Amino acid sequence: MKKEVIKVRGGRTLTGEVDISGAKNSAVALIPASLMASEGEVILEGLPEISDVDTLMSLLNDLNIDTDLEDTTLKINAENAQNMPLSNNKVQSLRASYYMMGAMLARFKKCVIGLPGGCPLGPRPIDQHIKGFEALGAKVTNEYGAMYLEAEKLTGAKIFFDVVSVGATINLMVAASQAEGKTILENVAKEPEIVDVASLLNKMGANIKGAGTDTIKIYGVDKLRGTRHNIIPDRIEAGTYMIAGAIKGKNYRVNNIIPTHMESLTSKLQEIGVEIEEGDDYVVLSHPKTYKPVSLKTQVYPGFATDLQQPITPLLFLTDGVSKITETIYPARFRHVDELRRLSANIEKKSGTALIYPSELQGADVYASDLRAGACLLLSGLIANGVTTIHNVEHIDRGYSDIVRKLEELGADIWRETIE
Structure with missing residues (x-):
């Protein structure tokens, strides 16, 4: 039986512009x-x-x-x-x-x-x-x-x-x-x-x-x-690309956003140390030399979105200390943790919380359990050594419009393959 996977070779700097789709x-x-x-x-x-x-x-x-x-x-x-x-x-x-x-x-x-x-x-x-x-x-x-x-x-x-x-x-x-x-x-x-x-x-x-x-x-x-x-711009897609810029971006611009929709994420990225310049309908990001650990808790809007809890996790592996995520909306939303461990991530989960330790990720085969977990694994591939192969990409395609092309145009080494 044939199926499609997404492969990412980590290490590339991301630069340029990306346009956010409708929500x-x-x-x-x-x-x-x-x-x-x-x-x-x-x-x-x-x-x-x-x-x-x-x-x-x-x-x-x-x-x-x-x-x-x-x-x-x-x-x-x-x-x-x-x-x-x-x-x-x-x-x-x-x-x-x-x-x-x-x-x-x-x-x-x-x-x-x-x-x-x-x-x-x-x-x-x-x-x-x-x-x-x-x-x-x-x-x-x-x-x-x-x-x-x-x-x-x-x-x-x-x-x-x-x-x-x-x-x-x-x-x-x-x-x-x-x-x-x-x-x-x-x-x-x-x-x-x-x-x-x-x-x-x-x-x-x-x-x-x-x-x-x-x-x-x-x-x-x-x-x-x-x-x-x-339709309004997709604040979760925008957040995912902002996190990608925080991970590997340099003079990296995210277009077609409503900045007030992104305030909880923007403030958290700035707390981590990410440089952000905000315009009327865009942000420009560059990754810092050092990342500071943070604690975050998902909340109903305008708090930190539960849909960005999984995508922000790869960024926290880059910090110089232990970060903590508390999930209050869907306490079971940690199925990506076991897959991150396949990438050599040092992460602990317990009753609605996760502790994220500084980690050097290594490419491996991983499996997306849901839409945002798929985004998390894809972003992890941007910083992992070697090639990360993401299976169950139909989850990612449910919520991200043409994500492989968009990341490729930003400079990522990413592609789709059909495998047995």
Whole structure:
């Protein structure tokens, strides 16, 4: 059986410019939300070229929705959408398929959808989603591994989230946009991607206020229509390339970013000793002569992003002391540690924390367990002696647009190979 791997030969200095793609975590919510336009065409511009976008387009096609993707622009015409069960392996291939629930419930008042899949990061229940749907008047049951949602009508409600959840915030915001009356969502997530989805919905005719704060108010409308929307830059992709610049960069520029979205990472890189020059929509980085060890803790936005916890780990092997990472969002998000040890990394993990010791990495065969773990291993390859071979690259392709080409143009010695 043949499969593709990514190979990296470490040691190269990175220089030049890289352009950041549209936000994956916005795209996977914007595409499902577009199916709610019963009139006209939704045009999404600046989408990332990733496999998750292809999967969501296929799910829309299963609902008799026309899609047309050209470069990074996707046209979606849902005027003739038909409600069909989505209980197949497409749903199980990505976590964000659960956004189809809120959109289909709002559009059709019922849906059947398989349980979501995605990266194996430990327990990530959808109980807050279900609680919210039921508060809006839906009946939710789980039968034979599929979720059944149905409501005679959706009615506005006051919903307090027991835990801050990006997915539940977006899903309930989407569903409530066509509920009767006013919905108030409290203790919600504040991520930029939530603001991006609210912006699209408002352009479609929704009435949403407060996105980006801890309380969102949604005044239900009868109908949503087509519009044009430009997606925000991907702050996690931007962070990954900023870390690459901190590791091996010299006069290294990251374009198409929103600097305020990157503040938690930027301040941590500066604490480590990285030189950073910030512009309106870019940063320029150069690696320091010596790196200082740090402690960091993942937090909900605007704190340090859990999605950057794994990618920043290779940088910490370069410091002159012991660094500590505490993971508060997904305590099980350390499956990359065993793979780093294959690269001769000195790292310890224990109950939601990792201690990272100065290490000289050696190239080896490693296996990506999830999307951000794959990015971690790829960045590790930039500093390892010899060649690092990364398997399970389909995880990386789910969230990083053309990452091999982008790193190669920056000067990395990196390539894809098909092997037995």
